[in-house]
Amino acid sequence: MIDRARLSELRATEEQRFVETHPRSGELSARAGESLLAGVPMPWMTRWPGAFPLFCESAEGARLVDVDGHEYVDLCLGDTGAMTGHALPQVREALLQQAGRGITTMLPSPDAVWVGEELARRFGLPRWQLALSATDANRFVLRFARHLTGRPRIAVMDWCYHGTVDETLAVLDGDRVVPRPGALGPQVDVAATTAVVPFNDLEALDRRLSEGDVACLLMEPALTNIGIVLPDEGYLAGVREITRRHDVLLVNDETHTLCAGPGGATRAWDLEPDLLVVGKPIAGGIAAAAYGMTQEVADRLSGPMLGHEIDVAGVGGTLTANALAVAAIRATLSTCLREEDFDRAVPLAERFTAGVDEVIARHGLPWHVQRLGCRAEYWFCPPPRDGAAAAAAVDEELEGFLHLWSLNRGVLLTPFHNMALLSPRHTEADVDRHTEVFGEAVAALVG
Structure with a gap:
């Protein structure tokens, strides 16, 4: 149901926008390429969307600020490493x-x-x-x-x-x-x-x-x-x-x-x-x-x-x-990852799931959103039952576009897949911002 030519055009536009709005990250990436293998201290850091990785200036709570001064709702949280929120x-x-x-x-x-x-x-x-x-x-x-x-x-x-x-x-x-x-x-x-x-x-x-x-x-x-x-x-x-x-x-x-x-x-x-x-x-x-x-x-x-x-x-x-x-x-x-913390984070993940599900239903897409506790993720297919089906469902072009679209609008998802992790430091407004951005991206895709 996705027009691949349209997807390619939209991705090119988002790539250009990323490069133009992140000059300092671009400069640091160029310098890093002279001393660091793959231009990053860990190879998987190249998996982020965009022509080069973002360089992070600071992170606190559920927000991250890059070296160009852009602030992001952080739904990656260090791919679970900062599940409690940053800078406790x-x-x-x-x-x-x-x-x-x-x-x-x-x-x-x-x-x-x-x-x-x-x-x-x-x-x-x-x-x-x-x-x-x-x-x-x-x-x-x-x-x-x-x-x-x-x-x-x-x-x-x-x-x-x-x-x-x-x-x-x-x-x-x-x-x-x-x-x-x-x-x-x-x-x-x-x-x-x-x-x-x-x-x-x-x-x-x-x-x-x-x-x-x-x-x-x-x-x-x-x-x-x-x-x-x-x-x-x-x-x-x-x-x-x-x-x-x-x-x-x-x-x-x-x-x-x-x-x-x-x-x-x-x-x-x-x-x-x-x-x-x-x-x-x-x-x-x-x-x-x-x-x-x-x-x-x-x-x-x-x-x-x-x-x-x-x-x-x-x-x-x-x-x-x-x-x-x-x-x-x-x-x-002693202060985090307690029942009261999950009582705050899980309803936010439920809100995320409901928001994504509503966008999918509105456009009649055969996609699905899955949730486990305070973690949620959307698929470009019905829910798989095993790893092989999940791997076969990966759509790198579509996934990369949605990640880059979100990043350019201040929402950071986990780079490896379409995962969002919610913490007690997030707010309903953070979740609703993702829903808004996701909805705009899907609307742009399907016209």
Whole structure:
């Protein structure tokens, strides 16, 4: 239903507008190209719409200001890293105080005790360890699973994403496990390390786990990194039954699905994983993550964790659980990501969903908007049930145009897909501004 010639013309107009209104970002981008690979400190920063990345001057609450002085309603929030809102005063104060007492010592700080107790209370798993990132936490958990079971493979969902963990960058090509498109230099053939199954397919999961070589299933309770794909009714209960029957450890990665509530989807949906990983927002933007486990798993790990060679076990990191990061986690979890915060953010996501849905219906488009807690996302198709269908539905031309149109009008979406994350720092006016801008973009597209 979209005229591709019209789409191309509109995109060209928006590209020109972006270049003309962001001269300082353009200058900095040109300079950065002389010293930084790809012109940015992290390659995925090139994924933003426009001829060059925006350079950020400041961010506070739910707003971001670029170096050209433009202010944006920030619906990206650091792709979940700033889910609490930017520049939290309580985190800033905790960082200042801890920095004056020392940043990293390789010794536990008193805050670590509070953090462990709070994580156990929120998620219902009694034993915890910290990491620098959810990627690291996932790596460590996979090592534990292979050690405990003696099995060589791990299982993931087709088109999942769990950070830069080698074993998880795998997809299905028919019945074959192959590297995910774009994965650079896999160290080994993922077919040797990884089993891949479609989301929402219990029969495929049962069939694959019955082979007896899988140590653990690492999954998001709802897919988010290929767009929001919600579980069918009864699916997660079926996953738990199947993994138990085949003695496969179940790991919930809640790094994005934390948007479902203070204890993520695990608590909101009464799930019972053996291990759980969470990262990104738990330290208010400071690099930190955590992974928890049942008492049974902890008891089985107690020997190796106290062993003389644990420092070379492939688990840890010198700066992991440094005092500064742990202070930030305590400051964040004691004042943010609580029930009252979700009571504010979730209705805003509902308002976002209703606004987008009304625009789609008004124009009779076969599109869909999906919501998970305080996260919402729109699709250019009916809601997919698995990752492969979600990946097939990606329309980079259309997506890029809508992102750039929004950005040029002061609304910042997550660059990788059409995701909006709402925080307690957003307002109804922020949501309505997106609805207005989205409606104008669709109207321009369909004439």
